Amino acid sequence: MTPQSSPHLDPNQRAILALWYEVNGSLSAYHKLLSAFGDASQAWSASFSAWQTLGIHAAHLKRHEQQQQTLASVDKIEQALAAGQYQLLFADQPEFPAQLLQIYDPPPLLFCRGNIARLQQAQIAMVGSRKPTAHAQKSTFDIAQYLAQTGYVITSGLAMGVDKCAHLGALAQVDSEYQGRTVGVMGTGIEVFYPNHHDKLFSQIIEQGGCIISELLPHTQPHKHTFPRRNRLVAGLSLATIVTEATIKSGSLITARLTSEQGKQVFALPSHIDNKNAEGCHHLIREGATLIYHPDQVLSDVNVQLNFSASQSSNTQPTKTSTAHSIPTQTASLIKVPEHLSFVYELLDWHGQDLDALLISSKLSAPQLIGQLMELELLGAIDVQGGRYLRL
Helix, strand or coil: CCCCCCCCCCHHHHHHHHHHHHCCCCHHHHHHHHHHHCCHHHHHHCCHHHHHHCCCCHHHHHHHHCHHHHHHHHHHHHHHHHCCCCEEEECCCCCCCHHHHHCCCCCCEEEEEECHHHHHCCEEEEECCCCCCHHHHHHHHHHHHHHHHCCCEEEECCCCCHHHHHHHHHHCCCCHHHCCCEEEECCCCCCCCCCHHHHHHHHHHHHCCCEEEECCCCCCCCCCCHHHHHHHHHHHHCCEEEECCCCCCCCHHHHHHHHHHCCCEEEECCCCCCCHHHHHHHHHHHCCCEECCCHHHHHHHHHHHHHHHHHHHCCCCCCCCCCCCCCCCCCHHHCCCCHHHHHHHHHCCCCCEEHHHHHHHHCCCHHHHHHHHHHHHHHCCEEEECCEEEEC
8 A cells, every 4th residue: 555646745745744644753763664665655565564573663563554544644634734724844845944954863844834934044043941030031032133133043942931032032023024033843743832822922923924843743742752852953953052041950951962962052141150040051151052141142153153164165066955044144233323322322232221321321411312312223223122222
């Protein structure tokens, strides 16, 4: 028996999907079968005894015996694709993110919702605590917003706390050119909202031009084993990972470790020494992560990495891998601050200051200061967030 072709998926794609269903998304079983039989069609058509000889798990063997049920499940997925409920990318398609093909255990497919073009753009991961302090929430939001304004896509795991702040920061763009620069990686099936109250966040990401992905089969519920898998994709998609606040046992440290294992840079924000919520960041810094206190420090290192990659590939034929990331342009650096505004501009920092603090530090009158701040804001050199003025 072989999976029949259809207008939406070709026979090979249906075979990949059928095999992925029967091994219930198990990467080890999937790759073992491919290694043994050469391709998904041959693996799916192989006998029960041939699978059993390979030591395939009993649950997978049971599904392999029920191939009519497998085909029915594949048909349901195809119907959902036809209805536009989600998209499906296979590893051999040009739209599939090339950077995931380079990790140790690449997924054979991705279920997607939203703008899949985001997957091909240069990404920086941001992860951290599910219960961050107010300072960490603001830092995460601001860093994400800043990096997105320079053209990077912010990638995270759609969890509570830091992940949510990172996605929202990336979405908080006035300029339409930089809107929707975020990718959310799910630890559940593509249509399962987790946490449940994050349905609005999911919708906002999709509606504003971002993308949500999952390697797991539809209807897959959250499980302690699915989130480390999600973390490896967050790390794999990204050029670097920023940890803004994390406890010593945080799952964010798994993402940081995977980032290091993939040969990429880990950045961590420091905090005061009695902040238990930041012990993970301090541990990472002690172990060699790069300490940062401004997103320009991330841009400096990551842009060097991209420029190096571009120079390495300039003498070769373009490939899917070499074109996966383009170097974003930084619009903020193009703004020239007039001399009469430079004094106030230099008083500002990325963290932001309120008007009272600026009046004290500048020693200007309120009308003078407000006038100059308005000029700077009109130039696009500064922004106002929650009554605080900060550089862009």
